[in-house]
Amino acid sequence: MTDGILGKAATMEIPIHGNGEAGQLPEDDGLEQDLQQVMVSGPNLNETSIVSGGYGGSGDGLIPTGSGRHPSHSTTPAGPGDEVARGIAGEKFDIVKKWGINTYKCTKQLLSERFGRGSRTVDLELELQIELLRETKRKYESVLQLGRALTAHLYSLLQTQHALGDAFADLSQKSPELQEFGYNAETQKLLCKNGETLLGAVNFFVSSINTLVTKTMEDTLMTVKQYEAARLEYDAYRTDLEELSLGPRDAGTRGRLESAQATFQAHRDKYEKLRGDVAIKLKFLEENKIKVMHKQLLLFHNAVSAYFAGNQKQLEQTLQQFNIKLRPPGAEKPSWLEEQ
Numbered sequence: 552m553t554d555g556i557l558g559k560a561a562t563m564e565i566p567i568h569g570n571g572e573a574g575q576l577p578e579d580d581g582l583e584q585d586l587q588q589v590m591v592s593g594p595n596l597n598e599t600s601i602v603s604g605g606y607g608g609s610g611d612g613l614i615p616t617g618s619g620r621h622p623s624h625s626t627t628p629a630g631p632g633d634e635v636a637r638g639i640a641g642e643k644f645d646i647v648k649k650w651g652i653n654t655y656k657c658t659k660q661l662l663s664e665r666f667g668r669g670s671r672t673v674d675l676e677l678e679l680q681i682e683l684l685r686e687t688k689r690k691y692e693s694v695l696q697l698g699r700a701l702t703a704h705l706y707s708l709l710q711t712q713h714a715l716g717d718a719f720a721d722l723s724q725k726s727p728e729l730q731e732f733g734y735n736a737e738t739q740k741l742l743c744k745n746g747e748t749l750l751g752a753v754n755f756f757v758s759s760i761n762t763l764v765t766k767t768m769e770d771t772l773m774t775v776k777q778y779e780a781a782r783l784e785y786d787a788y789r790t791d792l793e794e795l796s797l798g799p800r801d802a803g804t805r806g807r808l809e810s811a812q813a814t815f816q817a818h819r820d821k822y823e824k825l826r827g828d829v830a831i832k833l834k835f836l837e838e839n840k841i842k843v844m845h846k847q848l849l850l851f852h853n854a855v856s857a858y859f860a861g862n863q864k865q866l867e868q869t870l871q872q873f874n875i876k877l878r879p880p881g882a883e884k885p886s887w888l889e890e891q
Contacts, residue, residue: 653784660787672786674826680833681775687840688768695764698757705753709746712739745858748866751877752854759847767839771832778825785822788815846873 663669716739723732792815795808850873857866870877 653787656787656791657780657783660783660790663790664786669790670786672782672789672822677826677830677833681829684768684771684775684833684836688764688772691760691764691768695757695760698753698760702750702753702757705746705750709743709750712743712746716740716743741863745861745863745866747877748863748870749854749858751875752850752866752870752873755873755875756847756851759843763840763843767836771829771836774825774829774832778822778829781818781822781825785815785818788818791815850875 660669664671716736719732719736719739723729723736726732788811792808792811795804795811798804800808850869853869853872854866857863857869
């Protein structure tokens, strides 16, 4: 572009005045400045606009646009809303960054433990209690499943006995000579009444076991999971601190070591707090389990014994002893499946 402009300036015709002497080109400071700009730093299209036409005309083909031009990129001062948005974005970035670093360290620690290359903090007594709780929960879940199966069978038996009693009663009306139909109808009616009482006791037993397993034990196991996660974080940052302590000591390392020490202490406090919480919850769970199961096992034993012994009075007393109320015969009630 420089060669083109200079070439054009070199081939321009110089006007001759009346005296025959060559005249001078009209002074154009803008043209001279533009040529100097091109010679020194190349063309700057933000500063000049090139248009068609010769240099002899107005503006000489180069129109300065410095003073009255519109900037290509307008800048507006940031308002309070922009600062708040940047602050929120910065906080989110810090959260994601912290989460990423923590996940990386914990994954590294977990893999080291799995492959036998890393050390692991172990509380033998607490670990034994946690494993015992998990085994107990599995066994109680099995009891709960069997209790629900027993409830289903009892409900089906009651429906069969009720239908059979109605059939006997209908036949006793149609066959007066066979009084035995009436006797059997009364027997099935009595069995249905006792069966409903037993079903109420078994339902209460199953409901209590379900609460113990799915709420009380599960709540303790949720705390155990938090404790295990805190233990993994504690070991991860402990290993990180040990590696930094074995490295060279300089100004940069000293700052990183102090930061790692503070982070390690925070995770250590969290780990010890959750370890204490787990120990307390395990103790309370054991006490609550013994109290609940003592009552429920006694209820189950007395109800089943009275039912199969045909002792209606003892069966009713058992329900009164444990404050179990049955629905009146005429009241509509959901099926046992809906109650679960």
